[in-house]
Amino acid sequence: MNMTLSQQDGATVVTLAGEVDLSHSPTLRKALMELMFEKKPVVVVDLSAVEYIDSSGVAGLVEAYQSARKNATRFVLAAVSDPVRRVLQLARLDKVFAMADTVESALKG
Numbered sequence: 001m002n003m004t005l006s007q008q009d010g011a012t013v014v015t016l017a018g019e020v021d022l023s024h025s026p027t028l029r030k031a032l033m034e035l036m037f038e039k040k041p042v043v044v045v046d047l048s049a050v051e052y053i054d055s056s057g058v059a060g061l062v063e064a065y066q067s068a069r070k071n072a073t074r075f076v077l078a079a080v081s082d083p084v085r086r087v088l089q090l091a092r093l094d095k096v097f098a099m100a101d102t103v104e105s106a107l108k109g
Contacts, residue, residue: 002016002017003015003027003031008044008103011040011043011044011106011107012035012042012043013078014032014044014045014046015046016047016049017049018049018050019052020052020053020057021052021053021056021057022056024057025054025056029060029063032045032063032064032067033063033064036071039073040073041074042073042076043064043075044076044077044100044107045061047078047079047084048078048081050084053083053087058087058093061097062093065096074109075098076099077097078101078103078105079101079102079103
């Protein structure tokens with residue numbers, strides 16, 4: 001998994017690529033929880049280049065989502081790749097997360 005953080009239009013964009021699995025999900029969780037601790041107003045997770053996500057990766061996203069709700073942080077999954085979308089749909093989390101077709105549309109709110 002590759003992860004980059006950037007600032008765009010007042011939001012923190014977390015761009016992920018590759019596989020988010022048991023060996024990489026602790027890194028993702030740590031980065032997302034640090035953003036939640038800092039109470040960033042908007043966090044967008046770009047999933048366009050994620051080829052695979054397992055339950056540990058999904059759990060990290062859910063934990064960040066729960067913290068975001070407590071902090072009044074807008075937490076959006078953007079450009080969700082087909083493999084990730086299928087996993088979220090199976091877990092019925094596609095109805096829980098705010099999702100946008102592109103990072104740009106996620107930033108517009």
